[in-house]
Amino acid sequence: MNKEVVIVGGGPAGMLMGLLLAQEKVNVAVLEKNKDLSRDFRGETIAPGSVYLLKKLGVFPALEKHGFIKVRKIKMYDREEKLFSVNFDELDHPQKFGIDMPQPVVLEALKEKALTYPNFSYIEGATCTDLIKDGEKVVGVRYKESEQEFELRSKLVIGAEGRYSRLQTLGNFQVQKKEFDRDLIWFKVPKPIDWEEGNLIKVYKNDHVIILPTYPDYLRVGTYISLGGNREIKQKGISSFIDKVCTIEPRLRKPMNETIKSWEDTTLLKIFTAHLDNWANDGLILIGDSAHTMSPILGQGVNIAMQDAFKLLPYVTNGLKEHSGALPADLFTDFIEKRKKQVSFVASFQSRQEQNLAASSPFQCTIRKVKMKLLDKAPFKNKVMRRLQYGIVENETMEV
Numbered sequence: 001m002n003k004e005v006v007i008v009g010g011g012p013a014g015m016l017m018g019l020l021l022a023q024e025k026v027n028v029a030v031l032e033k034n035k036d037l038s039r040d041f042r043g044e045t046i047a048p049g050s051v052y053l054l055k056k057l058g059v060f061p062a063l064e065k066h067g068f069i070k071v072r073k074i075k076m077y078d079r080e081e082k083l084f085s086v087n088f089d090e091l092d093h094p095q096k097f098g099i100d101m102p103q104p105v106v107l108e109a110l111k112e113k114a115l116t117y118p119n120f121s122y123i124e125g126a127t128c129t130d131l132i133k134d135g136e137k138v139v140g141v142r143y144k145e146s147e148q149e150f151e152l153r154s155k156l157v158i159g160a161e162g163r164y165s166r167l168q169t170l171g172n173f174q175v176q177k178k179e180f181d182r183d184l185i186w187f188k189v190p191k192p193i194d195w196e197e198g199n200l201i202k203v204y205k206n207d208h209v210i211i212l213p214t215y216p217d218y219l220r221v222g223t224y225i226s227l228g229g230n231r232e233i234k235q236k237g238i239s240s241f242i243d244k245v246c247t248i249e250p251r252l253r254k255p256m257n258e259t260i261k262s263w264e265d266t267t268l269l270k271i272f273t274a275h276l277d278n279w280a281n282d283g284l285i286l287i288g289d290s291a292h293t294m295s296p297i298l299g300q301g302v303n304i305a306m307q308d309a310f311k312l313l314p315y316v317t318n319g320l321k322e323h324s325g326a327l328p329a330d331l332f333t334d335f336i337e338k339r340k341k342q343v344s345f346v347a348s349f350q351s352r353q354e355q356n357l358a359a360s361s362p363f364q365c366t367i368r369k370v371k372m373k374l375l376d377k378a379p380f381k382n383k384v385m386r387r388l389q390y391g392i393v394e395n396e397t398m399e400v
């Protein structure tokens with residue numbers, strides 16, 4: 001079977017890319033290793049920039065039908081003292097809120113829309129196992145579906161298979177991987193009735209929690225522990241973990257006592273970032289987490305993955321018109337350069353926030369307080385936030 005483009009991975013980057021190409025009448029297939037789109041604790045917050053694009057694509061009514069939580073604010077407090085806040089209403093953009101909703105609903109809506117185009121196919125339960133090559137050029141993929149091997153030939157393979165990308169290895173890409181010196185523990189609790197709107201970061205001394213209101217009526221809560229500290233913290237028992245969190249945010253005591261009965265009710269996450277030096281070979285390009293796995297700070301992974309797809313679209317459609325065989329890697333040089341700038345802008349902002357959260361001595365905690373209060377008052381605050389939340393680089397629009 002032949003396609004013009006094969007996309008490996010039906011996450012936010014791959015599914016959106018599939019829809020965009022389908023709309024451009026490109027003969028495209030998305031391969032997804034899972035048989036359904038259910039995921040938990042992944043990318044539930046979609047930044048306002050991506051919401052804007054989903055609206056433009058006509059996908060938003062399906063999301064409204066399901067329901068979501070509007071995210072209009074991000075706040076940081078040292079216990080009860082406000083350090084920093086951003087209100088999306090004050091940012092210079094027509095889209096004033098992000099949304100929080102289960103990622104499968106968003107993926108399903110993208111898939112359903114794409115399936116209305118006869119040139120789009122979605123192959124579920126299909127794990128890409130290898131690249132087909134003609135010399136050095138990638139000319140398709142091999143995949144397994146129900147224990148059977150298949151081949152799909154194409155002019156371009158787009159790798160969008162997330163943080164554990166196989167195509168990174170198969171394409172011999174150089175990866176700069178950074179393991180964090182802390183692990184993250186996540187859990188979900190029912191949202192207290194009088195809980196305020198917005199994503200909240202609370203710090204206290206050398207500890208902190210991240211609290212995200214989550215659809216329909218939950219809070220997703222994350223807190224760091226020292227690397228390898230999992231065994232130590234588990235030995236102390238779940239009640240001591242509840243104490244640790246509630247010392248920072250006492251309002252979590254009741255919902256945690258009612259819901260977090262054992263470590264089974266929490267999830268431990270290894271945090272790492274990974275950045276590729278190069279994202280493309282002849283006939284192959286990687287986008288989303290496959291090309292750049294971000295820190296979870298400020299929930300930007302989905303936003304950047306979706307922006308990658310939007311920005312890549314014209315390069316692919318023009319390339320398909322100009323080339324009869326595998327699309328050459330240099331077609332994507334400009335795209336990669338521009339996207340790397342945005343990725344590195346977000347990554348360095350995240351890294352500074354990581355350092356702030358990692359403050360351990362009283363002196364570092366005081367510096368954090370001063371820095372965040374200064375940032376809160378800085379004249380460039382909204383400009384920085386606009387670039388983060390909408391992915392808008394100077395003189396650029398995100399029009400579809």
Ligand SMILES: Cc1cc2nc3c(=O)[nH]c(=O)nc-3n(C[C@H](O)[C@H](O)[C@H](O)COP(=O)(O)OP(=O)(O)OC[C@H]3O[C@@H](n4cnc5c(N)ncnc54)[C@H](O)[C@@H]3O)c2cc1C
Nearest residue numbers: 009011012013033043044045128161162288289299301302
């Ligand atoms: C705990 C946690 C919380 C997060 N919260 C947020 C948040 O609130 N907001 C936010 O913006 N980001 C968040 N992120 C990051 C976000 O989830 C990712 O950045 C985003 O999902 C990346 O999208 P993607 O399409 O590149 O990859 P993925 O979403 O990882 O999708 C990759 C897809 O490829 C499929 N696949 C993998 N290998 C193969 C193969 N060989 N063959 C076929 N298919 C394959 C996978 O099954 C998957 O469906 C979070 C991440 C973590 C870990």
